[in-house]
Amino acid sequence: MATAKTKIQKKKKDKNRTRNIIILVVVVAITVVGGVYAAKNSNTDGKIKLKPYQETEEVTIGEINISVKATGNLEPWEKIDLRPEASGKVMKLLVEEGDIVKEGQVVAILDQTSQEYALESAKASVALAKAG
Numbered sequence: 001m002a003t004a005k006t007k008i009q010k011k012k013k014d015k016n017r018t019r020n021i022i023i024l025v026v027v028v029a030i031t032v033v034g035g036v037y038a039a040k041n042s043n044t045d046g047k048i049k050l051k052p053y054q055e056t057e058e059v060t061i062g063e064i065n066i067s068v069k070a071t072g073n074l075e076p077w078e079k080i081d082l083r084p085e086a087s088g089k090v091m092k093l094l095v096e097e098g099d100i101v102k103e104g105q106v107v108a109i110l111d112q113t114s115q116e117y118a119l120e121s122a123k124a125s126v127a128l129a130k131a132g
Contacts, residue, residue, distance in 0.1 A: 006086055015021040017130060019039070082107070084108075084110065086110060086112075087110075088110035088111045088112065088114055088115065089110065090108045090109070090110060090111075091108075091109045091110060091111045092108065092109040093108050094106055094108060094109070095107045095108075
């Protein structure tokens, strides 16, 4: 029985030895291949030549034209109703449709003849009331 046990242990040892030899051969082969690759890609200084990671171009100044074609509806950020302090015929429009305007900006000049006539009439009424 002792001999059977010894034979099993010997076979196990042989198996481990074979496995270790195969691992050693693979490691040596990888080392040799790596050394050959490094030797082929090195220059006289012993440095490894690396190929560029990415192709590059020289930067130049130029125009970039971008155009967008789309369909849809344009809406303003904010809609405002104009309520002038006086009414009358518009004599001159100071802005065009689509212009950006600021609060308090004059956008139109109104005909003031009717307001001037009303003022003169009111002054005459006051003068008449004072006289009478």
